[in-house]
Every structure is written in structure tokens, then in C-alpha cells.
Amino acid sequence: MNIILKFILIFIFFFITLSKGISEEVHQELLNKLEALYPIEINFVQINNNNKKINGWMIIGGKGLARTEFEPPNNLVIIADGKWIIFHDALYDRTTYLPLNKGAFKALLNPSKLNDDKNLKITKEVKVNNLIFKISANDTSVNDELLVYFDLEEENNLLGWEIVRNKDVEIKVLVNNSKKLKENTLKNSSYFILSEDMKKQKKIFKGPFKRSIKKIPNHGKPM
Numbered sequence: 337m338n339i340i341l342k343f344i345l346i347f348i349f350f351f352i353t354l355s356k357g358i359s360e361e362v363h364q365e366l367l368n369k370l371e372a373l374y375p376i377e378i379n380f381v382q383i384n385n386n387n388k389k390i391n392g393w394m395i396i397g398g399k400g401l402a403r404t405e406f407e408p409p410n411n412l413v414i415i416a417d418g419k420w421i422i423f424h425d426a427l428y429d430r431t432t433y434l435p436l437n438k439g440a441f442k443a444l445l446n447p448s449k450l451n452d453d454k455n456l457k458i459t460k461e462v463k464v465n466n467l468i469f470k471i472s473a474n475d476t477s478v479n480d481e482l483l484v485y486f487d488l489e490e491e492n493n494l495l496g497w498e499i500v501r502n503k504d505v506e507i508k509v510l511v512n513n514s515k516k517l518k519e520n521t522l523k524n525s526s527y528f529i530l531s532e533d534m535k536k537q538k539k540i541f542k543g544p545f546k547r548s549i550k551k552i553p554n555h556g557k558p559m
Contacts, residue, residue, distance in 0.1 A: 362460050366469050366484070372492045374398030375517040379544070380496065382406075383508040392509075393543035395517070401528045405543040413540055417528045424530055426540055426549050431530070465489055 378394045391407040400418040411426040423432040459470045465488045472481040481500040487493035494514060499507040526534070527542055534540055541547065 362469070363458050365460070366458055366471075369486060369492050371398070373494060373516070375401075375519065375522055376494075376514055377517055378494070378514045379512045381510050381512060383510070385504070385506045391545075393545065395522075395527050395542075397522050397528060401522075403527045403542065405541060405545065407545050408547040411547065411549055413530070415528055415530050417530075422530050424540065429535070462488060466495065 373396065375395065375397045378396070380392050380394065382390050382392055384390075390410060392404060393406075394402065394404045396402045400416055402414075402416040404414040406412060413422075413424045413426065415422040415424070420433045420435060423434075424430070457472055461468050461470070467486040467488045469484045469486075470481060471484065483498040483500060485495040485497060487495055494511055496508070496510040498505050498509070522528075526539075530540065538549075
């Protein structure tokens with residue numbers, strides 16, 4: 337699986353299926369921290385298990401709203417609009433929709449919906465100056481774990497997260513900087529929309545990365 341898709345799918349899977357785990361108190365503490373973050377703009381670097389790095393940009397609006405973009409040459413846009421999670425590859429002009437109200441995608445990054453399932457357990461630990469929440473599946477056949485790091489001294493300061501598979505770190509994400517956004521900033525924005533007009537007008541990307549794209553149609557030659 338494409339490492340970018342793997343990152344976002346695992347990240348989404350854990351965050352949207354958070355459930356009442358071993359500790360009600362720990363569960364609620366994590367939900368409170370996530371709710372306090374939104375809406376937020378994040379600049380991050382993703383480090384894969386082969387030490388390959390890619391920069392990314394993300395906006396999380398809460399209530400099932402999110403957008404992720406990556407630095408070129410990656411031209412994937414991932415949008416959650418409250419009903420669908422949309423994967424759009426601008427290079428090939430390909431779009432895939434997955435429903436948010438079905439299976440693992442039913443409550444993307446929406447803490448008010450996170451008590452619906454009972455698939456995960458949540459624990460926490462303090463290490464150095466980090467508060468670490470460990471999210472894992474109750475199903476022992478699922479070997480993926482998500483570790484979410486917060487700054488212990490600065491409340492609700494998200495430091496990053498790690499995806500662990502079979503006890504090995506597969507993907508590590510470091511938050512370079514983040515900014516709490518005002519609700520009004522998102523009200524009239526098009527962060528969580530992907531329309532045909534936006535595609536035609538080449539106004540798909542909203543992030544900080546500069547890029548020039550020559551779309552590759554079905555015959556495989558750049559336009």
C-alpha cells in the first residue's frame with residue numbers, strides 16, 4: 337500500500353474509532369484534549385520506516401472536517417467533508433470517495449461521536465516531558481498501535497504521533513508547528529470541499545506548498 341495512504345488510513349482508523357477503553361478517565365482525558373485542539377492548522381514532517389521524510393500540512397476542523405496535503409512531488413489531497421473522506425490525486429485527476437458513516441470512517445476526528453464503538457483500549461504514560469496516549473485494538477489480531485504525544489508542560493500542545501506495527505515504529509509524525517484557528521476562519525472557507533469547478537480552475541490545493549502539475553490522462557502522457 338502507498339505509504340501516504342497507509343499513514344492517513346491508520347491515523348483515521350484509530351482516531352475515529354476511539355472507544356471507552358480500560359480507563360474511562362484516560363478515555364475522557366484524551367477526548368478533552370482532542371476537542372480542545374480544534375480547529376487547528378498543523379505543519380508536520382512524516383518519517384517512514386525507511387527514514388524517508390515528507391513534509392505535510394493539515395487542517396482539522398472537528399465535526400468530521402479535515403484536510404491533508406503533502407509537499408511535492410506528492411500531489412494527493414485528502415478531504416473529510418463530514419460525510420465522505422475524499423482522496424484526490426491531482427496528477428492523474430483521480431478521485432475516490434469513502435463514506436464516513438460506515439465502518440471505521442463514521443466519525444472522522446469528531447470526539448462527540450467517539451463513544452459509539454468499543455473496539456479500542458486507551459492507556460497513558462508520562463515519559464520525560466511527554467504525555468503519551470497509547471491507542472490499540474481490543475482485537476489481538478490487529479497489530480497496529482497509535483501513540484499520540486502531547487507536551488506535558490504546555491497544555492494541549494500536540495507534539496506528534498507514531499504508528500507502531502508489531503512493536504516496530506512504521507511511521508513517525510513530528511509536528512513542526514501548529515496554530516489554533518478561530519471558528520470564523522473556517523466558516524466561509526473551502527478547505528473541506530472538492531468541486532468540479534475547483535478542479536477546472538486548478539484551485540484544488542490550499543496549503544503552503546508551491547507546485548506545478550501536468551495532469552496525466554488515461555493514456556499515460558502528460559497534458
